[in-house]
Amino acid sequence: MKHPLSYRGVVPEPAPPPATQPDELATGFLVGLLVGEGHFGGDGRQPQVTLRMHVRHEQTFAWLTRTYPGSRLYGPYHHGGRSYYQWSARGRYLRDEIVPLIERHRSLLDPYTAERFDTMCERYRIERVGSQAPIEPPDA
Numbered sequence: 001m002k003h004p005l006s007y008r009g010v011v012p013e014p015a016p017p018p019a020t021q022p023d024e025l026a027t028g029f030l031v032g033l034l035v036g037e038g039h040f041g042g043d044g045r046q047p048q049v050t051l052r053m054h055v056r057h058e059q060t061f062a063w064l065t066r067t068y069p070g071s072r073l074y075g076p077y078h079h080g081g082r083s084y085y086q087w088s089a090r091g092r093y094l095r096d097e098i099v100p101l102i103e104r105h106r107s108l109l110d111p112y113t114a115e116r117f118d119t120m121c122e123r124y125r126i127e128r129v130g131s132q133a134p135i136e137p138p139d140a
Contacts, residue, residue, distance in 0.1 A: 022101075026067050031105050033060075035113045040120040047124035048090035049098055055083045070097060095126055103128050 022030070034040075039050045053060070055076045065073050070093030075085035089098045102109070102117060109117065121128055 022067050027101060027105060028108070030064070030068065031102065031108050033064075034102070035109060038113075040113075040116040042090075042120065042124055046090055047094055047120050047126060048088050049094060049120075051087045052084050055085060058085065061085045061087055068093075068098070099126055099128060 033051055034049065037051055037053055039052070040047075041050070042048050051064070061073050064087050065071055068089065071087060071089040073085055073087050076083055077086070099121065106114065120126070
């Protein structure tokens with residue numbers, strides 16, 4: 001099986017997992033990516049959060065898998081004239097790490113994204129602590 005981040009057969013050295021939890025910048029970057037490009041759903045049995053972007057964003061995906069080590073990267077996929085990677089978080093990692101992270105920064109979610117997040121959590125019975133309604137983002 002080809003390594004997901006290989007380039008012309010060269011496989012990068014795996015990075016060690018981070019020693020601490022992601023900092024606020026890393027968290028904000030992930031939340032921003034999920035608001036703009038993410039999908040909150042599942043396969044009917046388990047929930048998943050996915051992020052699909054063009055292969056030119058390979059370095060971003062490498063950073064995501066290093067910073068959020070319980071996540072997985074798939075691809076690259078090539079079809080329909082597109083070439084992309086798909087990053088996902090599911091299972092225990094999603095429930096124990098990603099959902100609480102999003103919940104702590106819920107005020108950053110716009111109403112549409114908050115509704116998709118809530119629907120996933122309700123459909124898959126994900127328990128959330130400190131749930132709050134989204135608020136309007138600050139004016140830019």
